[in-house]
Amino acid sequence: EPEVTQTPSHQVTQMGQEVILRCVPISNHLYFYWYRQILGQKVEFLVSFYNNEISEKSEIFDDQFSVERPDGSNFTLKIRSTKLEDSAMYFCASSEAGRDTQYFGPGTRLTVL
Amino acid sequence: AQTVTQSQPEMSVQEAETVTLSCTYDTSENNYYLFWYKQPPSRQMILVIRQEAYKQQNATENRFSVNFQKAAKSFSLKISDSQLGDTAMYFCAFMKPYSGNTPLVFGKGTRLSVIA
Numbered sequence: 001e002p003e004v005t006q007t008p009s010h011q012v013t014q015m016g017q018e019v020i021l022r023c024v025p026i027s028n029h030l031y032f033y034w035y036r037q038i039l040g041q042k043v044e045f046l047v048s049f050y051n052n053e054i055s056e057k058s059e060i061f062d063d064q065f066s067v068e069r070p071d072g073s074n075f076t077l078k079i080r081s082t083k084l085e086d087s088a089m090y091f092c093a094s095s096e097a098g099r100d101t102q103y104f105g106p107g108t109r110l111t112v113l
Numbered sequence: 114a115q116t117v118t119q120s121q122p123e124m125s126v127q128e129a130e131t132v133t134l135s136c137t138y139d140t141s142e143n144n145y146y147l148f149w150y151k152q153p154p155s156r157q158m159i160l161v162i163r164q165e166a167y168k169q170q171n172a173t174e175n176r177f178s179v180n181f182q183k184a185a186k187s188f189s190l191k192i193s194d195s196q197l198g199d200t201a202m203y204f205c206a207f208m209k210p211y212s213g214n215t216p217l218v219f220g221k222g223t224r225l226s227v228i229a
Contacts, residue, residue, distance in 0.1 A: 031214035032214075033214065041221070042204070042221045043204060043217075045216035048216055049214070091158060093158075097213075100211045104150070104157065104158035105157070106155070106156065106157040107158075
Protein backbone atom coordinates (compact mmCIF):
# COMPACT_ATOMS: atom_id res chain seq x y z
CA GLU A 1 0.00 0.00 0.00
CA PRO A 2 1.42 3.42 -0.94
CA GLU A 3 2.67 5.50 1.98
CA VAL A 4 3.83 9.02 2.66
CA THR A 5 7.50 8.96 3.63
CA GLN A 6 9.52 11.58 5.49
CA THR A 7 13.22 12.13 6.01
CA PRO A 8 15.01 12.42 8.30
CA SER A 9 13.19 10.75 11.16
CA HIS A 10 15.05 12.92 13.64
CA GLN A 11 16.92 16.16 13.06
CA VAL A 12 18.95 17.96 15.67
CA THR A 13 20.06 21.49 14.91
CA GLN A 14 21.45 24.56 16.61
CA MET A 15 19.29 27.63 17.11
CA GLY A 16 19.58 29.97 14.15
CA GLN A 17 20.42 27.25 11.65
CA GLU A 18 18.38 26.42 8.58
CA VAL A 19 16.72 23.03 8.28
CA ILE A 20 14.93 21.33 5.42
CA LEU A 21 12.45 18.58 6.14
CA ARG A 22 11.64 16.29 3.27
CA CYS A 23 8.51 14.41 2.33
CA VAL A 24 7.56 12.12 -0.51
CA PRO A 25 3.76 12.17 -0.85
CA ILE A 26 1.78 9.31 -2.31
CA SER A 27 2.45 9.36 -6.03
CA ASN A 28 -1.00 10.14 -7.43
CA HIS A 29 -1.87 12.69 -4.76
CA LEU A 30 -2.08 16.34 -5.70
CA TYR A 31 -2.63 18.10 -2.40
CA PHE A 32 0.07 18.39 0.23
CA TYR A 33 0.17 19.58 3.80
CA TRP A 34 2.49 20.21 6.70
CA TYR A 35 1.36 19.94 10.30
CA ARG A 36 3.25 20.42 13.54
CA GLN A 37 2.88 18.77 16.92
CA ILE A 38 4.74 20.22 19.87
CA LEU A 39 5.38 17.51 22.45
CA GLY A 40 2.26 16.80 24.47
CA GLN A 41 0.09 19.15 22.45
CA LYS A 42 -2.36 18.81 19.60
CA VAL A 43 -1.49 18.59 15.96
CA GLU A 44 -1.62 22.01 14.29
CA PHE A 45 -1.96 22.90 10.62
CA LEU A 46 0.89 24.84 9.06
CA VAL A 47 0.32 25.02 5.31
CA SER A 48 -1.37 23.40 2.35
CA PHE A 49 0.02 23.30 -1.17
CA TYR A 50 -1.42 22.61 -4.59
CA ASN A 51 -0.25 23.18 -8.14
CA ASN A 52 3.05 24.65 -6.95
CA GLU A 53 1.36 27.26 -4.82
CA ILE A 54 0.45 27.69 -1.20
CA SER A 55 -3.32 27.28 -0.88
CA GLU A 56 -3.71 28.14 2.76
CA LYS A 57 -1.44 28.83 5.71
CA SER A 58 -1.92 29.29 9.43
CA GLU A 59 -0.63 32.09 11.59
CA ILE A 60 2.17 29.76 12.68
CA PHE A 61 3.53 29.72 9.13
CA ASP A 62 5.42 33.00 9.22
CA ASP A 63 8.24 34.31 7.06
CA GLN A 64 10.79 31.89 8.47
CA PHE A 65 8.90 28.99 6.89
CA SER A 66 8.73 28.09 3.22
CA VAL A 67 7.58 25.11 1.21
CA GLU A 68 8.62 23.83 -2.16
CA ARG A 69 8.04 20.98 -4.54
CA PRO A 70 11.48 20.90 -6.16
CA ASP A 71 10.73 17.94 -8.41
CA GLY A 72 7.91 15.56 -9.23
CA SER A 73 8.15 13.58 -6.03
CA ASN A 74 9.51 15.61 -3.11
CA PHE A 75 7.75 18.20 -0.97
CA THR A 76 9.91 20.16 1.44
CA LEU A 77 9.48 22.41 4.45
CA LYS A 78 12.30 24.85 5.13
CA ILE A 79 12.80 26.70 8.37
CA ARG A 80 15.27 29.50 7.72
CA SER A 81 16.47 30.38 11.20
CA THR A 82 15.33 27.87 13.76
CA LYS A 83 14.19 28.86 17.23
CA LEU A 84 13.93 26.78 20.37
CA GLU A 85 10.15 26.82 20.05
CA ASP A 86 10.35 25.18 16.63
CA SER A 87 11.20 21.92 18.38
CA ALA A 88 8.31 19.64 17.47
CA MET A 89 7.20 16.71 15.39
CA TYR A 90 6.50 17.76 11.81
CA PHE A 91 4.06 15.70 9.80
CA CYS A 92 3.61 15.76 6.07
CA ALA A 93 0.29 14.64 4.61
CA SER A 94 -1.16 14.24 1.14
CA SER A 95 -4.55 13.66 -0.42
CA GLU A 96 -6.02 12.78 -3.79
CA ALA A 97 -7.88 15.22 -5.96
CA GLY A 98 -11.53 15.18 -5.00
CA ARG A 99 -10.93 13.20 -1.81
CA ASP A 100 -11.07 14.63 1.69
CA THR A 101 -8.98 11.99 3.46
CA GLN A 102 -5.42 12.97 4.24
CA TYR A 103 -2.68 10.39 4.66
CA PHE A 104 0.12 11.19 7.03
CA GLY A 105 3.79 10.37 7.01
CA PRO A 106 5.65 9.07 10.06
CA GLY A 107 6.89 12.52 10.99
CA THR A 108 10.24 14.19 11.53
CA ARG A 109 11.20 15.03 15.08
CA LEU A 110 13.03 18.36 15.05
CA THR A 111 15.08 19.26 18.09
CA VAL A 112 16.50 22.78 18.28
CA LEU A 113 19.29 23.26 20.81
CA ALA B 114 -13.19 29.29 13.73
CA GLN B 115 -13.86 25.65 14.28
CA THR B 116 -12.77 24.00 17.51
CA VAL B 117 -12.56 20.37 18.52
CA THR B 118 -12.72 19.28 22.15
CA GLN B 119 -11.71 15.94 23.56
CA SER B 120 -12.58 15.99 27.23
CA GLN B 121 -10.85 12.76 28.25
CA PRO B 122 -7.05 13.20 28.35
CA GLU B 123 -6.51 9.56 29.32
CA MET B 124 -8.54 6.37 29.37
CA SER B 125 -7.87 2.73 29.99
CA VAL B 126 -9.75 -0.41 29.08
CA GLN B 127 -9.32 -4.10 29.69
CA GLU B 128 -8.44 -6.22 26.71
CA ALA B 129 -11.57 -7.52 24.91
CA GLU B 130 -13.76 -4.86 26.50
CA THR B 131 -15.45 -1.91 24.78
CA VAL B 132 -14.44 1.70 25.23
CA THR B 133 -15.89 4.97 23.97
CA LEU B 134 -13.86 8.10 23.35
CA SER B 135 -15.66 11.44 23.31
CA CYS B 136 -15.33 14.33 20.90
CA THR B 137 -17.35 17.49 20.49
CA TYR B 138 -16.83 20.26 17.99
CA ASP B 139 -18.07 23.70 17.26
CA THR B 140 -18.94 24.92 13.79
CA SER B 141 -21.51 26.95 11.93
CA GLU B 142 -21.10 24.82 8.82
CA ASN B 143 -23.79 22.36 7.75
CA ASN B 144 -21.69 20.05 5.61
CA TYR B 145 -18.33 18.93 6.91
CA TYR B 146 -16.21 15.87 7.62
CA LEU B 147 -15.08 14.28 10.84
CA PHE B 148 -12.21 11.89 11.40
CA TRP B 149 -10.57 9.82 14.07
CA TYR B 150 -6.83 9.32 13.76
CA LYS B 151 -4.72 6.94 15.84
CA GLN B 152 -1.16 7.74 16.83
CA PRO B 153 0.62 4.72 18.36
CA PRO B 154 3.95 5.05 20.14
CA SER B 155 5.65 4.88 16.75
CA ARG B 156 4.10 8.37 16.25
CA GLN B 157 2.67 7.75 12.76
CA MET B 158 -0.83 9.17 12.36
CA ILE B 159 -3.17 6.50 11.04
CA LEU B 160 -6.71 7.13 9.85
CA VAL B 161 -9.19 5.06 11.84
CA ILE B 162 -12.55 6.21 10.53
CA ARG B 163 -14.28 9.11 8.76
CA GLN B 164 -17.81 10.46 8.77
CA GLU B 165 -19.55 12.77 6.33
CA ALA B 166 -21.90 15.12 8.14
CA TYR B 167 -24.60 14.89 5.51
CA LYS B 168 -24.84 11.14 6.05
CA GLN B 169 -27.04 10.14 8.95
CA GLN B 170 -25.72 6.61 9.11
CA ASN B 171 -22.87 6.15 11.54
CA ALA B 172 -19.59 5.00 10.00
CA THR B 173 -18.12 1.64 10.96
CA GLU B 174 -14.76 0.01 10.25
CA ASN B 175 -14.47 -3.47 11.70
CA ARG B 176 -14.17 -3.03 15.49
CA PHE B 177 -14.38 0.75 15.25
CA SER B 178 -17.64 2.66 15.01
CA VAL B 179 -18.81 6.19 15.65
CA ASN B 180 -21.83 7.75 17.25
CA PHE B 181 -22.42 10.91 15.25
CA GLN B 182 -24.94 13.29 16.77
CA LYS B 183 -25.08 16.28 14.43
CA ALA B 184 -27.46 18.39 16.49
CA ALA B 185 -25.34 17.91 19.58
CA LYS B 186 -22.11 18.34 17.57
CA SER B 187 -20.80 15.13 19.05
CA PHE B 188 -18.65 12.48 17.38
CA SER B 189 -17.63 9.66 19.71
CA LEU B 190 -15.52 6.64 18.79
CA LYS B 191 -16.38 3.18 20.05
CA ILE B 192 -13.75 0.48 20.04
CA SER B 193 -15.13 -3.01 20.52
CA ASP B 194 -13.13 -6.06 21.58
CA SER B 195 -10.16 -3.87 22.52
CA GLN B 196 -6.74 -5.24 21.64
CA LEU B 197 -3.32 -4.42 23.02
CA GLY B 198 -2.44 -2.92 19.65
CA ASP B 199 -5.16 -0.32 20.13
CA THR B 200 -2.98 1.38 22.74
CA ALA B 201 -2.34 4.80 21.25
CA MET B 202 -3.21 8.46 21.26
CA TYR B 203 -6.52 9.08 19.49
CA PHE B 204 -7.22 12.39 17.82
CA CYS B 205 -10.58 13.64 16.67
CA ALA B 206 -10.37 15.97 13.67
CA PHE B 207 -12.75 18.28 11.83
CA MET B 208 -12.68 19.43 8.23
CA LYS B 209 -14.89 22.26 7.00
CA PRO B 210 -16.62 21.80 3.65
CA TYR B 211 -14.14 20.23 1.30
CA SER B 212 -12.67 22.55 -1.33
CA GLY B 213 -9.59 20.80 -2.56
CA ASN B 214 -6.99 20.88 0.17
CA THR B 215 -8.85 21.85 3.26
CA PRO B 216 -6.87 21.62 6.49
CA LEU B 217 -7.80 19.45 9.44
CA VAL B 218 -8.49 20.89 12.88
CA PHE B 219 -7.49 18.50 15.62
CA GLY B 220 -8.50 18.03 19.22
CA LYS B 221 -5.92 17.59 21.96
CA GLY B 222 -6.23 13.83 21.91
CA THR B 223 -7.11 11.00 24.28
CA ARG B 224 -4.42 8.59 25.40
CA LEU B 225 -5.90 5.10 25.44
CA SER B 226 -4.22 2.26 27.27
CA VAL B 227 -5.42 -1.29 26.71
CA ILE B 228 -4.58 -3.48 29.68
CA ALA B 229 -4.03 -7.22 29.45
